Amino acid sequence: MLKPPEHQVAGHQAREGQLGPLVDGSGRFYKPLQSDSRGEHEAAFYSSFSSDPRVPSHVRRFFPGFHGTQLLPASDGSGERPHLVLDDIFSSLLRPSVIDLKIGACTWPPNSPDNYLMKCLRKDLETTSLTLGFRISGLRVNTASGFYNPDKNQVKSYTSSSDVKRVLKKFVSSNPDSSSDPDCAFAAVVYGGSEGLLAQLLELKAWFEDQTLYHFYSVSVLVGYARDEVGKTRPLVKLVDFAHVVEGDGVIDHNFLGGLCSLIKFISEILIDPDEKFSSGCCLEESKRTPQLGIENGGLDE
Amino acid sequence: MLKPPEHQVAGHQAREGQLGPLVDGSGRFYKPLQSDSRGEHEAAFYSSFSSDPRVPSHVRRFFPGFHGTQLLPASDGSGERPHLVLDDIFSSLLRPSVIDLKIGACTWPPNSPDNYLMKCLRKDLETTSLTLGFRISGLRVNTASGFYNPDKNQVKSYTSSSDVKRVLKKFVSSNPDSSSDPDCAFAAVVYGGSEGLLAQLLELKAWFEDQTLYHFYSVSVLVGYARDEVGKTRPLVKLVDFAHVVEGDGVIDHNFLGGLCSLIKFISEILIDPDEKFSSGCCLEESKRTPQLGIENGGLDE
Numbered sequence: 001m002l003k004p005p006e007h008q009v010a011g012h013q014a015r016e017g018q019l020g021p022l023v024d025g026s027g028r029f030y031k032p033l034q035s036d037s038r039g040e041h042e043a044a045f046y047s048s049f050s051s052d053p054r055v056p057s058h059v060r061r062f063f064p065g066f067h068g069t070q071l072l073p074a075s076d077g078s079g080e081r082p083h084l085v086l087d088d089i090f091s092s093l094l095r096p097s098v099i100d101l102k103i104g105a106c107t108w109p110p111n112s113p114d115n116y117l118m119k120c121l122r123k124d125l126e127t128t129s130l131t132l133g134f135r136i137s138g139l140r141v142n143t144a145s146g147f148y149n150p151d152k153n154q155v156k157s158y159t160s161s162s163d164v165k166r167v168l169k170k171f172v173s174s175n176p177d178s179s180s181d182p183d184c185a186f187a188a189v190v191y192g193g194s195e196g197l198l199a200q201l202l203e204l205k206a207w208f209e210d211q212t213l214y215h216f217y218s219v220s221v222l223v224g225y226a227r228d229e230v231g232k233t234r235p236l237v238k239l240v241d242f243a244h245v246v247e248g249d250g251v252i253d254h255n256f257l258g259g260l261c262s263l264i265k266f267i268s269e270i271l272i273d274p275d276e277k278f279s280s281g282c283c284l285e286e287s288k289r290t291p292q293l294g295i296e297n298g299g300l301d302e
Numbered sequence: 303m304l305k306p307p308e309h310q311v312a313g314h315q316a317r318e319g320q321l322g323p324l325v326d327g328s329g330r331f332y333k334p335l336q337s338d339s340r341g342e343h344e345a346a347f348y349s350s351f352s353s354d355p356r357v358p359s360h361v362r363r364f365f366p367g368f369h370g371t372q373l374l375p376a377s378d379g380s381g382e383r384p385h386l387v388l389d390d391i392f393s394s395l396l397r398p399s400v401i402d403l404k405i406g407a408c409t410w411p412p413n414s415p416d417n418y419l420m421k422c423l424r425k426d427l428e429t430t431s432l433t434l435g436f437r438i439s440g441l442r443v444n445t446a447s448g449f450y451n452p453d454k455n456q457v458k459s460y461t462s463s464s465d466v467k468r469v470l471k472k473f474v475s476s477n478p479d480s481s482s483d484p485d486c487a488f489a490a491v492v493y494g495g496s497e498g499l500l501a502q503l504l505e506l507k508a509w510f511e512d513q514t515l516y517h518f519y520s521v522s523v524l525v526g527y528a529r530d531e532v533g534k535t536r537p538l539v540k541l542v543d544f545a546h547v548v549e550g551d552g553v554i555d556h557n558f559l560g561g562l563c564s565l566i567k568f569i570s571e572i573l574i575d576p577d578e579k580f581s582s583g584c585c586l587e588e589s590k591r592t593p594q595l596g597i598e599n600g601g602l603d604e
Contacts, residue, residue, distance in 0.1 A: 131412050131551075133554075252563060254407060254561055254564040261554060
């Protein structure tokens with residue numbers, strides 16, 4: 001009855017011998033607790049967040065509903081294991097297009113041990129996290145002929161702002177798998193409008209300018225859309241993956257907020273001018289870094 | 303005729319044997335070009351920025367006016383050296399109170415060499431840069447009995463959000479040198495109002511949400527205030543120190559923007575509730591990092 005979720009675009013996928021999340025097909029998503037402290041930490045976050053009266057209800061809708069933990073047979077065949085019981089956020093949408101965006105220039109909390117910090121930093125340097133304030137972790141786009149679903153190596157190759165802009169255009173195009181320019185056919189209905197992704201991200205931004213409860217390190221914003229039964233396009237924004245959330249301690253989450261503003265700017269530009277040719281046009285010297293961490297410091301390879 | 307500026311609160315101060323900036327007492331500030339590439343890089347920034355038509359004039363007022371470079375006798379007695387000729391930003395204010403805030407969780411540009419990256423990262427971890435998105439580099443506050451002017455070691459001890467909030471309160475208090483609570487006597491006239499620091503920072507923020515021209519790594523926001531001839535308090539915001547600015551490449555400066563939003567939140571809270579007792583009140587486990595970089599990795603000591 002339990003099966004791997006169709007719309008998972010990043011992270012470990014459940015299969016024989018591999019631990020991953022499961023769905024029951026009737027609206028619940030079961031995420032296995034990782035055996036190190038991350039699983040417990042994420043459960044503690046959900047438990048704290050879901051009962052925190054300081055979180056406004058219009059913000060709560062950006063988070064999956066939490067229904068405790070439950071012992072279930074793990075997908076890797078290793079026997080029973082505690083799982084977080086969450087809402088299956090895309091279960092109401094048929095064949096949704098989904099993109100997973102890991103937000104924040106810095107993906108490690110300030111209290112991280114050195115080896116974890118260096119591992120994350122290296123990845124932040126290799127991807128667009130440090131330059132753009134977010135990176136694409138995965139995507140799939142519904143097309144007439146199936147799903148456009150770049151594999152991990154393709155996703156790894158998104159290392160420039162123009163790569164990322166192109167993917168954000170493909171995400172709302174009818175020709176994502178074509179080598180010609182993305183047509184942005186759905187940009188207006190998905191990104192634009194009062195219920196579109198931009199409006200939702202701006203609402204989230206307003207909360208992040210003010211909230212000092214949590215700092216959301218290494219959290220993903222999942223954005224998705226699909227047509228409902230009556231043919232109306234339904235855009236959806238959800239935050240997921242809270243294993244590295246820490247207390248806000250009276251300070252706003254400037255790291256998440258900065259990355260969110262950067263994403264908002266990308267989407268705004270696509271809405272304003274879908275056919276824009278990317279132009280940098282500045283006057284300081286060109287500078288491109290070849291990431292070297294792990295060479296000079298040694299022993300930091302995965 | 304040239305002398306060290308009175309209101310300098312961070313960085314190397316000009317004196318015999320030490321290179322530092324000079325003022326002429328009639329509105330000009332002379333900053334010696336550092337002999338490595340930083341000096342030239344900062345000159346290139348000023349030159350590019352000051353002639354860039356894409357920078358709106360209401361934003362330009364937050365930057366010192368630039369008047370080219372000039373050969374001048376260096377303060378360290380080493381002979382003639384090129385200096386940036388800038389407006390002496392506080393010359394119109396008598397006995398200004400000044401605070402130097404280095405903005406951004408990350409003070410190194412993504413194209414930095416590893417050794418520079420690690421040196422900056424260590425400092426970002428030791429200070430409040432990573433946790434708060436900015437750090438205090440120095441301050442002086444005008445009092446009835448002279449200046450309250452914490453030395454470098456005191457400034458280094460500002461490692462928590464409550465330390466920083468207390469300093470931002472002292473900055474607008476008549477009793478900054480007292481061990482009792484800062485009275486925030488000038489909070490309303492300095493931080494508040496249509497010409498106050500908060501209003502100015504919000505104007506700057508609006509530009510940073512949109513501008514993709516430059517990324518301002520390791521740039522300081524200097525905020526100052528003093529009474530003018532008719533007794534009116536004049537608050538002033540200026541950005542300084544552009545040796546590590548890089549091209550924006552079509553992306554917003556999410557790192558600066560995040561830190562700026564964090565500073566804005568601190569100041570808003572002081573305005574709303576100057577007597578507030580700091581309360582964290584969250585539910586996740588307490589976590590305080592002891593910075594260790596440089597121990598495990600070796601050879602990174604200054």
